[in-house]
Amino acid sequence: MGSNQKKKIRLLLVGNPNAGKSSLFNELTGLNQQVGNFPGVTVEKKSGNAKIAEHLSAEVIDLPGTYSLSPRSEDERVTFDYLNQKRPDNKEEIIVVIADASNLRRNLLLCSQLIDLNLPVILALNMMDIVQKNKQSIDIKYLSETLSIPVVPMNARLGKGITELKANITKFARKDRPPFISIIEGEKPIDNAQRRNQRIREIVAKAVTAEGEMKVNDLTRKLDAILTHKVWGYAIFLFILFLIFQAVFSWSEFPMQMIEEGFLFFGNFVAESLPPGVLNDLLVDGIIAGLGGIIIFIPQIAALFAFISILEDTGYLSRISFMMDGLLKKFGLNGRSIIPLLSGAACAVPAIMSARTISNKKERLLTIFITPLISCSARIPVYTLIIALIIPAEASIGIFNLQGIVMMALYLFGFLAAIGTSFFMKFFVKTNESSHFIMEMPIYRAPRWKNVGYTIVNKVKVFLFEAGKIIIAISIILWILSSYGPGDSFEKIDEKYASGLLEPNINNETMEEQRASAKLQASYAGQLGKFIEPAIKPLGFDWKIGISIITSFAAREVFVGTMATIYSVGDADNTTSLKEKMNQAKDPVTGEKIYTKATGYSLLIFYAFALQCMATVAIVARETASWKWPVIQIIYMGALAYFASLITYNLFS
Template sequence: MHSNQVTAPARTAVVGLVGNPNSGKSSLFNLLTGLRQRIGNFPGVTVEKKSGKLKLAEIRTPVGTMDGEIAEDVRGVREVEIIDFPGAYSCYPTSLDERLVVQELTNPAGDLYPDAIVYVADVTKLDKHLLLFTQLRDLDLPMVLVLNMADLIEETGLKVDVERLSSRLRVPVVPVSARQGTGVDELKEVIADLLRNPEAYRPEEPFYEPGTRARDVLSELRRVLPARNNYHALLLAHHASWLKHIPEKTRHLVQESRVKHGFHSLRAQVEETMERYDTFEPIVRDTVRRGTNQSSLTDKVDNVLTHQIFGPLIFVVIMVFLFQALFAWSAWPMDGIEWIFESLGTGVRAILGPGWLTDLLVDGVIAGLGGVLVFIPQIAILFFFIALLEEVGYLARAAYMFDSIMQRFGLNGRSVVALISGHACAIPAIMSTRTIANWKERLLTILVTPLTSCSARIPVYVILISFAVPDVSWGPFGAQGLAFTGLYFLGITAAMLSALAFKLVLKSPERSFLMLELPEYRSPVWRNVGVTVWQKVKTFIVEAGKIILLISVVLWGLSTYGPPGAMDAARTQVQSQVETQGLDDDQAADLLASEQLEASFAGHIGKAIEPAIRPLGYDWKIGIALFSSFAAREVFVGTMAIIYSIGSTDDELRIQDRMAEEINPRTGEPVYNQATAWSLLVFYVFAMMCMATTAVTKRETGGWKWPIIQFTFMTVLAYVSAMVVYQVLS
């Protein structure tokens, strides 16, 4: 038996998902890839790149017979890589996200240049979403048009002639509902066919032809520009000054040619945009009919949620509910995780017996990780609410609603999205500022976003609030939950006032405008919410876990060992005190642990910085935690767990209980009294304790100047504020 077989090429085919913001592109990406996703950065920039694998059925075509058997020509693509490009409105970018799209789609030699484009458009707003489509079509890219939100066609009274639309636009058109999962199988078939036979999906003629002046420039530049066609060359001519794949020598040639032929880039962009609208709007009118009796629920809801008075009040209520739930709903799962780690530590100690390896695993690794991972429920709840607000379309309203207020503080309506996202993590929040076109507003947003309380602060807040606020409640509201909410609003207030201060110092002639498309209110796609929560929690565990594990092991070593002779001297001193004071075994163990910790390397570090932090109410043990926290805030709790578990054999993971037992030897009062707890809380609200955030700020601002300014002003603000709070309360 024989068969003729042609194998698929070795290179994994790349399919780009492109579309306007709020087109449902990311929902479709989640539907196509599920959990087969990777989160990284686009090459050379800090914009988050989502890519995933899509499995397509093989396409087998009979090609004849041999020895009575049917031979098959296998040309199907078994697995392709899907790249979810940032949302963009056109090939003439007004934000860094849009620039990235143009950068990648005009670089045929790049690793991310797609073999095909799946262009996602909201079917209810097709007349607004086809500008970028026609531009990419003219780049000679094989494309398929996805009419997303197909479930709303009947609901909104739309009538879409899909076949006629496909014929007029000269591309396959597939109605899809990413919410309901309909049309996905048809889309996969079209993608497979598109990759198998791309020549059949190339345009016969362009939607737009450059004008006379542009043609003069292009005829001269086509000899030096790596362009596939006239429109590709036109985009290179427009954007040569910043496109990374254009050689420096070619940039000068482009500029000289533009001046020579009187080519005015902005005027040419406007003329092209108007001409394109004149081309595709008649197509939309011819193929899409809107119902005559539409009543927009979105407009009715917006009358309340974006109201000048009620809107901000509702926003505050939503935020209070969010943070109250964050504190109250997570109690049971946190207790369960704490019990798991306690049992794990006890089991390891029972199995391995006494020894340095047991101490390392239990007091270092398990205590450090357990002290932080116990807060996963709260982190998951936070990301759940942020994803939910994004899904229903509320975050875009918040940006629109607060734009005028943000302008007074030197920020932008889009800054609201960054500040809210900062409550999850400052790193992607700072990256999201790429949608802010104005340089000054973007810079101010980057500088103040770390003041919003991120998820890494949650473990610190939960531990310290128990010492700062009594556990009392009034109905569904608890004093500790309200204090938790207050810390978040304190961070927001500090961010706004800091932005105002920077606004007065930094001067910029640029005027700011907010261009934002408000999506329709829709019920959330729970699949998207679940995928978001899973990805963010997984990233937190992996990224924070690596830092915590490393620092936990180092701290255990620093806390267990000391300078030559110091630990022996501590043991001798403890033996003398035990005999003199007649202490029992438990008291002797606690005293030995305390004296050895003070004699250890960690103790020496804490003692060295204690004079500087004593005005804030902190002792040398807190100093160790502060020192280690500058790598990442969440390390504070892990450090506390290690410091207070060294040498102890009972309840080693009950951090709060051990901290509550700490007594200040100078005053005889608890170390973690109300004044110290509030001082620490304020310090952690304001302090810049995240090296990863500093690195991202450096990447986004292009140098070390602004990260140094950011770190300095936040640290000084934290120190002074914490000192004032402690001195007043004590």
């Protein structure tokens, strides 16, 4: 690798869960990351590009965590299969095994198996700071000579050892090396494992020396005594969730207001800069209104992702799994199910993928089925808009903001509906597999803010661009459907308003508003809304809400973009926010406000339960290898949403 010609290799990051792969991946790739799926499966694939040396770059792939090359879960099988594949591009590959240096014996098992496969391996001893705090030392030279591979000490969270790792990658050369253990013909697998573990114990005994008592784990044990307490642990967890939703509302208020004012200014500027006509209307009432209705909620989504990342980075999420195992078993799940359920607060798609870590098929299926009931970040725009319509910003209970309390209540409703559904389903889904819950608890650590920042940027980028493409497409289609009608319906409306047969003394502004409203109702979109209105009227929904519900099947957040487009079409006022327009909306027959508390709460409950995400449906079909379960999900969650919404509307009417 010492030539002057530019070269690109592939780095495969492999290691046990919680060994620090994500930290190393972030240090190597920075923001040059992509998230996709491994070919043929729906497990999330994180890849990125890294500059290793002046004439050497690398494609870096972060493989799912695994304890050994004997896979027990779908995630571990993906890593096993990927390491054993022969890729068509024949790109040179180097495996970087990230090991928790403070638990070297367990982490060397995976490394020893890769050595015996004669794969190109570099061992990165991560978390050396913990080794030092525990007054231990590791003989790096002895370890490297014994294993016949490069060994690099590092602390990936702080970026220490990255330069040394890159230097070893640059000068890496494949060479013959002795096997970790010799394969004996006819030997039983259990005897092979015993010999492997015996040699690992001998190596660790010589490589690691201790000079005092372990202090770091003592602190972790003391914190666990409080945070995983059978009573206080749950109370603390609920309190943390409560603070998160309070912060999501309060911290996001100012940036959201700035974004809203910015889009209103931009829309008005475009409207005044371009000549009146179809292009002007499409840009202002269609694309800008639709996108503005979604981008305004990025601060809240970023805040939610930040909190989830912090909980994970500190090691607290693993504790939540441990605490919840006993409770969730009663509902047909296990402790690992809580990770997909909590991840579902961000997005159901990767959350459902993460259920692959659950080895029991019944528990995995139940987790997949109920995860969409957890309120995801795509619901935040809907929740925030409706909550702001029916609950004043200054409303509070004591020192706590009422809007934040209602938001948290919606998440709790989703969780209760999820575990209730699982309890019901566990009697119908049969399995002969036994259930086990084994999860390693990492030590508590302060969050690495750079990693939190990378997570926020990447997650928001995925949300923005994935949702943005859908929103632009739907906004254009919806603008066309809202701006044109069948036959000569629009011409007849214009003739009616030009005939002078309207009520006397009506001013021009009111007349134009009535003309625009009449055209919207006569449009293709209006006809579609009127067609479904009888079915949703008992829920307190009008035809405009009906159109938004239909379009939001593409993605829940499209609801807000649709409402923004509908309330902008035919409206000459580009300075009024969507919330104000909806707040002023009145029933043309009764003259009463459309968005009453009854309608608002009914709509919130509907979106809390309904499965309106085509990506989630597709992922469930892939994960279960059948369309049976997603179809059942759509029917069940649709019925649950409809009847819960019906009850809510009647309670508040």
